[in-house]
Amino acid sequence: MNTLRILLSTDNHLGYAEDDNIRGNDSFAALEEVLFLAKEYRCDMVLLAGDLFHHNRPTRRTLYKTMDIFKRYCMGPGAIQVQIVSGSADDATAAVAAAGRGGGGGGGGGATNKNTNTNSPFVRGYVNYEDENYSVDLPVFSIHGNHDDPSRDGGNSELYAALDLLDVSNLVNYFGKQQDAKDIRVDPILLKKGTTQVALYGLGSMRDERLNRMWRGEHLTFSRPAEQDPNNNKNGGGGGNNGNDDPAQQWFNIFALHQNRDRGRGAKNCIKEDMIPDWMDFICWGHEHECDIEVTESVVGTFRISQPGSSVATSLVEGESMRKKIGILDIREGQFRLTAIPLTQVRSFVLGTVRLADERNLDPDEPKVDTKVSKLLEDKVRVLIHDAREKRRELLIDAEEGGNVLAKYYNNSNDDGIAGIPLKHTLHKEDEVLVRLKVDHTGFAAVNSQRFGAKFVGETANPSDILLFTRKRSESKSQTKSMKEVKPIEPGDVEEMDIEELIVEQFEASNTRLELFDDKKISLALDAYVGKSEARAINEALEKLLGKQQNRLFKSGVDTAAEGLGKVKPEDADDKPDMGKKKKGKKTKRTKSEDYDEEEEDAEQSFEDNDMMEEDPPPKSRS
Structure with a gap:
């Protein structure tokens, strides 16, 4: 009763390639598996770290499928064991809200004392399972990412995100949305289960350069529970324990954000780990698609970082070829443990490279060299297809051993298909895998990608963009101003x-x-x-x-x-x-935060997409 269990996931990109006959259902299948595992492992809540949707304005088909999935997995009569102490650090010493039903620790019936504090991190001021008109048994908490950030409709000044629709429908608890574009205050959601107390912080995606400037210019502050820091000082305190010897009074601090990590992008195009307050305990880092979910120590050494990565491949790059997982985070009185679970509803993807100049049997001056190049590339692609299918078989074996019960339905299936799998959305034709062959064709002509891909229709899910041609760039002789x-x-x-x-x-x-x-x-x-x-x-x-x-x-x-x-x-x-x-005699004084632009447009909450890697356009539908 004292262990708070949270499922971690991010970058679900619902609606990616929805018009593709093969890959159109991939993102929904992955989300349903995430929520299925949350119920299977009896998680108290789900935390999503941004980019739930792929498009800023998802289609009605995407919204319908999304709401249907959340409704089936999040609504129900089950008791919620997590209490909301408050939605703001200002009320950290207030009485515990009656947040449960039945055995949920809050009495019978749904709680009615909603927290409508204007400083609440919740968009509507309260958590969805406090609404007496709804029966929620799996709360989902989500921040927005750079793909689904708030934007304006027409000439209206209000900013709304697709997550606002899920929030007002009581399907998702949307938090981390900042109303003030000039001064950001991040308030925690204070959660309690038995003697375990968690302060959950969230910050929706912002343009990295702007957020970096605000962070360093002290225009971004974090509130803290009263037991940790009575003054709510941004940099005060030492850590989650804050010197308190009683484990029952410790707050475990979690921070969910959706920004570029420092991977050589430059000082202002990312958020550096040393910018995060050192009293944080655990960081759930969204936006980076490569799965690096295993806990790593931060550069400052005071908190741990987990990067779940995306649940669907939106670009054919090396980071997306890594095995995709979700994390089960168990927290008990200031201590935590993370268990990684492989996902099965992920289309297998492998990446290969070839340099034509290194192939001994190819001579660029030979009359029929184009035929030889095409045959060489075809052979290499078939090897990649075989490797991708073998990679999926290994995944399913490892997933079943790693605790994913869905894998057994595939491992025990026969030629007649998968029988009895408890999912509405699954991969369509999972044997049609994703392959990408990067070809350095320096000195050779490029092969027609469309004609080449036609040979692999029915074998791959991306026949039109299997090949990616590159060549060594010639150095420019001079740089002029013209x-x-x-x-x-x-x-x-x-x-x-x-x-x-x-x-x-x-x-x-x-x-x-x-x-x-x-x-x-x-x-x-x-x-x-x-x-x-x-x-x-x-x-x-x-x-x-x-x-x-x-x-x-x-x-x-x-x-x-x-x-x-x-x-x-x-x-x-x-x-x-x-x-x-x-004017003479007058001097202009520099303010402490002169580098902060007070006249940045409010519309810049719809920030530019600084994605961590190149993104392929959704593939066209195939008849």
């Missing part, structure tokens, strides 16, 4: 960055940046228009930037825009309060 002489971008580079990053890079590389407008903010507006379907994002961004420039030019006292270009720069329009000439 836009005409800017080195063209080769296809390989396009696949590794977003369109807004390409725009900024092109302007910087050619040394011809925009003079009136800030190209970086325009690229953010472009991302909101394309990725978030905000129809007026570009118009509003241009109008706002134009208005600011007009005001600066007016204050500077110039007669023409051309005359004022030397005085007003795009970046100055947002960072400096006055572009006019300084």
Whole structure:
């Protein structure tokens, strides 16, 4: 009764490739397996660390399937053993809320004393199983990711995420959504089961550069339970125990976030581990798709990190080929244990490479070399297909030994198919695996990918993009300032960055940046228009930037825009309060957090996608 059990999962990307006849159900099958295992292992709750949905505005089909899955696994008459002490650290010493039903420790019937504190980490101020009109027996807590972050509908100013729909339907507890874009306060959800106490913190995805600036500029603070730190000091205290010798009074601090990890991306394009408060105990790190779920020690040495990774492959890269798992986190009076469980509803994927110049039997000057290249690649792909199917067989054996009861349905199946598997959504044609062969064709012509892939229809789930051609780039002779002489971008580079990053890079590389407008903010507006379907994002961004420039030019006292270009720069329009000439005798004082941009647009809560790896577009449907 004193052990709090939490299932950890992240980056489910529901709706990815939903129009594909083979892979369209993969993301839903993986989510259903996650919730099935949560019920099978009698977890007290599920924690999702962002990107539940793949698209910012999921289709009605995706929403229907998602709500159906959550309804079947999260609604029921079972007793909830976890009590909500409060939804805010301000109320940490308040009386324990009656959060259970039956044997749930809160009396009979559903609890009615909802916490509607404005500082509550919950979007609606209270947890779903406190609503007396609903019967929830598996609470799910989720933050948003960069794919499903809040965005605006039409000309409205309110920001809503797809998770808001699940939250208002009492299917998911959406937390970590920040209403104030300038000063962020992260309040914990205080949970209690017997003598075990957990403070759950969550921070929805933000643009890494902005969050990094706010974090270092002290515009982000963490509240703490009163027993830990009466002053709610961000950096106060030593750890979860906080010097308290009584284990029953210790708070175990969990932090769920969805950001880039420090993997050589630069100081401002990620969140460094030493930025996280050292009194945290456990970090559930979302956004990174590679499964690294085993607990690792942080660089500061005071907390542990688990990276569950994605439950469905959204790009054909090496990180996605790792075995995908979920974690069962058991917490008892300040101590914890993590058990990793392999997932079976994951399409097998292997990656291979070949360099044509290293193949002895290939001569680029030979008349029929194209035929030989095609035959060579075909043989290598068939080896990959065999390896992928063998990899799945090994997975199912290991999964059954590792405690996943679903694996036995596959291991005991016959040629007639899987009988009795207790899932509504399963992999469709799991023998059609994912393979990717990276081909360095320097000195050779590329093979037609569509014609080549047609040979493997029925054997692979991605016949149209099996091959990825690369070649060694030739070094540029010189770099000039003229836009005409800017080195063209080769296809390989396009696949590794977003369109807004390409725009900024092109302007910087050619040394011809925009003079009136800030190209970086325009690229953010472009991302909101394309990725978030905000129809007026570009118009509003241009109008706002134009208005600011007009005001600066007016204050500077110039007669023409051309005359004022030397005085007003795009970046100055947002960072400096006055572009006019300084008056004599007056000095401008620098504030402590001058690097923090107070005029960042509120719409920047729909942040740019700094994905941890290149993302392939969803495959087209095949008839």
